[in-house]
Amino acid sequence: MFINTVASYLPEQVITNAYFEQLNGLTDEWIIERTGIRQRRKASSEENTNTMAVMASLKGLESLPYDKNEIDLIVGATYTPYDVIATVAHAVQHAINVPEIPVVSISSACSSLLNAIEIVQGYFAMNKAKRALVVVSEHNTAYNNEDDTKAGHLWGDGAAALFISKERLSDSDWEIKDVITGGAGTIGKAMEGVTLKPLERGLIMPYGKDVFINACTYMPKVSRQVLERNSLDISDISYIIPHQANLRITKNVAGTLQVPEEKMISNIQYLGNTGCAGCAIALDENKTKFQKGEKVVITVFGGGYSYGAMLLEV
Structure with a gap:
């Protein structure tokens, strides 16, 4: 598989740590020390998961090297849906007008x-599609409880779109060499560590320490697995993009993998935790930095204790 184009969208509104100091007394120093976050983006009242996904997708279409009508699969991803029936993927389909x-x-x-x-x-392997659009979008602030002093200051909003083809279409395509995912729902506080119950308190993290420990365990572990499966060593990797959850996690993963921190790409400092969109946004932000032949690992860990790693070659 090959990534042909990547694009992202961020809301204009910036929320600094000063907002939370006024709201619940959490100081800038306290938040930075524990999370690395200095500011985050917040969607406006006219924006939501679907609108941000559409904006990212439309931006990607501007540099797409083929006609949009050649897209034959759309996969959306979010845990903060605007509508759980007409999903984010269907909203994008409607907006870009690629029917059936x-x-x-x-x-x-x-x-x-x-x-x-x-x-x-899977669709590519079954010859059910050849050119796909993956769109990831999170509207965390729609569900977040800002008064929660444990996790209310963590979250930001944003979206990204990746256009992926089964075959290489140009020399500028990035190759997806391998993907590994898994679930660790049987361990620790997997069912309680991070929860989003819309009819209750919303998006909370009552067991942050357990999430931290397992994120620091599984992200290096699955990163090594994807490298070993491709006969590579960590020294062969130019950059690692970890899930943008906590800067301390990023530094811990770097230490475990024994890579210099400058190889770790991070945007949590100015975007907050943008959920499943964070790594894709980072790909877009850094796409001009990557050089031909460089290898990049994306490694993720999430609530319910989902995890995975992907190996890219520029």
């Missing part, structure tokens, strides 16, 4: 990006 193709959505917490790409991999 397979359109599905998936939710596996912050790992949804890689599970969506695995769905594409």
Whole structure:
């Protein structure tokens, strides 16, 4: 599989840590020390998961090297849906006007990006599609409880779109060499660590320590697995993009994998936790930095204790 184009969308409104200091007394220093977050983006009252996904997709179409009508699969991913019936993927289909193709959505917490790409991999393997659009979008602030001093300050909004083909279409395509995903729902506080119950308190993280420990375990573990499966060593990797959950997790993963922190790509400092969209947004932000032949690993961990890794070659 090959990524032909990647694009992202971020809301204009910026929420700094000063907002939370006024709201519930959490200081800028306290938040930065524990999370690395200095600011985050917040969708406006006119925006939602679907509108952000559409904006990212339309932006991607501007540089797509083929006609949009050649897209024959759309896979959406989010755990913060605007509508659970007419899903984010169907909203994108409606907006870009590509009729009568397979359109599905998936939710596996912050790992949804890689599970969506695995769905594409399956459609390609069965010869049911050749050119797919994966769109990831999170409207965390629609569900977040800002008064929650444990997790209310973590979340940001954003979306990204990846256009993926079964065959290489140009020299500028990135090759998806491998994808591994898994579920660790049987361990620790997997069923309680991060929850989003819309009719209750919304998006909360009552067991942050357990989430932290297992994220720091599974992201290095699955990163090594995807490298070993492709006969590569960590020294062969130019960059690692971890799930944008906590800067301390990123630094811990770097230490476990024994890679310099400058190889770790992070946007949580200025975007907050953007869920399953975070790594894809980081891909778009850094696409001009990557050089031909470089290898990049994306590694993720999410609530319910979903996890995965993907190996890319530029």
